[in-house]
Amino acid sequence: MIDELKIKARELLKNKQVDLIIGYQRASDGVLAMPCFVDREEDVDKLIWDVYCVYNLANYLKDYAGQKIGIIAKPCDVRSIVVLLQENQLRRENVYIIGVECSGVIDEKRLRLGAKDIQESATFGVKCKSCKSSTPSICDYLFKDKEKKGKISEDKDEYESVRKLEVRSSLERLKFWEEEFSRCIRCYACRQVCPMCYCPKCVADQAMPAWFSKGANLKGNLSWNLIRAIHLGGRCIDCGECERVCPVGIPLRELNKKIEKDIKELFKYEAGANVEQKPLLASFDKDDPGDWIK
Amino acid sequence: MIQKIVTKEELYKLLNYLLQDFEVIGPKELTNRGIFYETIKNPQDLYLGEGFTTEPVKKLFLNPSEWFFKCQYKDSKNSLEEIALTKTKRIIIGVRPCETKGLELLDKVYNSEYKDEFYVNNRNRTVIIGLSCAKPDRNCFCTSMGGSNVESQGTDAILFDRDGKFILEIITDKGKEILGSIGNEPSEEEKKHWQQDKEKRKDLVKTKIKAPEDLDKVFEDPYWEQVSKSCLSCGICTFLCPTCHCFDLVDEQRRRLRCYDGCAFVDFTLQASGENPRPTKKERYRQRVFHKFDYFKKNFGENLCVGCGRCIRYCPVKIDISEIVDKAPV
Amino acid sequence: MKENKEDREPKIVGFLCNWCSYAGADLAGTSRIEYPPNIRIIRVPCSGRVNPLFVLKCLMDGADGVLISGCHIGDCHYSEGNFYARRRFAILKRLLEYLGIDSRRFQMSWVSASEGDKWSKLIKELVQEIKQAGPNKSNDKKHD
Structure with a gap:
């Protein structure tokens, strides 16, 4: 499969269809993956694709605005590209989506937390367990999974922990x-890793007005984590990156999932499902529920 | 130096006794969250295993959110109220040698020519009991940074777990004062065994790197742009680093706050005029490498890195500083 | 002595749209309809102008309650501002509840320029509810 991917990448670069391909390469430890930026044909051989390719590369698209980018994207990553398109952050003709059929990626967080060996931690990420589709919804080129493993979803209630x-x-x-937020160190990795967090100036960095404390104290942490979640309302596509990178292990997906569940119930809206649809909070319906308003 | 053999029970008993007069802080494991330094109420909660804490012990000396003073306006008068220093005596147990080496490096900044009263106060009120590393992982490279995973490196005493017991080495008088009473003298044979064990443990640190002598030559090299491309500009590497010590001063609601700052952030050196001398990832990542392996070395004669591996372990995109420094095109 | 919940006068911040609710509150005043003085009013052009950050900052800095009030659905001076507000704050309200912040502290209402009566009744109810919710403890939180 990877050979097919390399041939395609080489072809795209050769024909000048794209200026740059964002994909995955092996990290220094020889096991995990890391993002890879290929702009020359001879570097194409660095590209890899396997269960270790956890990152949502759509996050890098904002760094290359205006250029033609080829991007290797899993079904969940494609959903975030859809949101970026909905919000006019991206022009469809500028991005060449090399979609990959995905049957789940590893739980990198668990590996980091000291799973004994790679094998043990090669259980799939929590997000993969509630994955709805193993095939990207939109793409310019699709790499099929020859083994046809399909999605690994356990068809469990994806909001089980939220409900609990x-x-x-x-x-x-x-x-x-x-308790969870008191550990927050305000490294803003959750923000930086999120493809949807593209504000030129984040409210957390504003000094005038300062919306909440800059220091890692409980009040500031509560405000920051709450406002991060709110800003992603109707935009979060549950790629799970924020929770994966959080060094102190705050279960951020429980927040994102809660909002996702609410907007499904209230507005029958699902983020990242349809490019043509208007973003949730930039649209309204006359019959939106208002019974809670006095 | 005093060497002793101590059982777990003896150690816990002593800690229980010390809890009356000291705040005891140590690593505690939180399921699915990691290992964190926390105030210990019951010694049984201590995690003295092979894993590493997420945050380094630096956090307990340089508070991530330190209030300096508060201002008040009362009866048409302004007044400043200083925040009192905490005087509680404390014991921090389970600290890895690399982390205390980090503290020794921070001493050069906060406790030498210039004395930061908060930092110095925290240093003075603390006794540190170290814990040797029995299982360094592949991100550790302390031995390449002039350190060691088994030597004391600034702890008052250090524990080595061995066959379900601890070997305790007491280094300082502070350490002797609180730990002097427990344990038995090991026999000569045991001491010899232990010395061999130590050497073996040192060899467990597999990653070896060589920090370049003079990085300055390659300041303008395109290498830095290449290696920083995937950087997300988050603060994990700097906040979790045992030696990073950049800070920011903020005035909030009539109070002055000192909090961490990190060179990876987009607004790290952003000036009020809007000018930023480090506008892109390249400059900011280079700053991190140069501060650690060039500027600090020129100022204080040592690398500002202890090889604890946290920035590699926790990097969201697996940027590996050891590899980057090792392969720098000098 | 334990503080009696009912005795303490809560502080409420109100974000009122210029065109309806602010005028409604004004009408209550000019018509000499009495209502509790617990609300501090901030005039905004439209309920759609209110950012969840405003609400959060109020709650975190110790306000016992926050009220957003605008024109009735269909009456917005800017045609659709309150539609957006309705969506936005439905999410916030549920999220606050989820975080364990008493959702009575955050309320929304539609009050038109002619509804001085409604305004007075609303504030009376609101103060009662927020008294029941008790004082906001956010300022006691460890801030270091």
């Missing part, structure tokens, strides 16, 4: 989140 938290008492929930 919802039924706990208000005080318990506050305690839970305060």
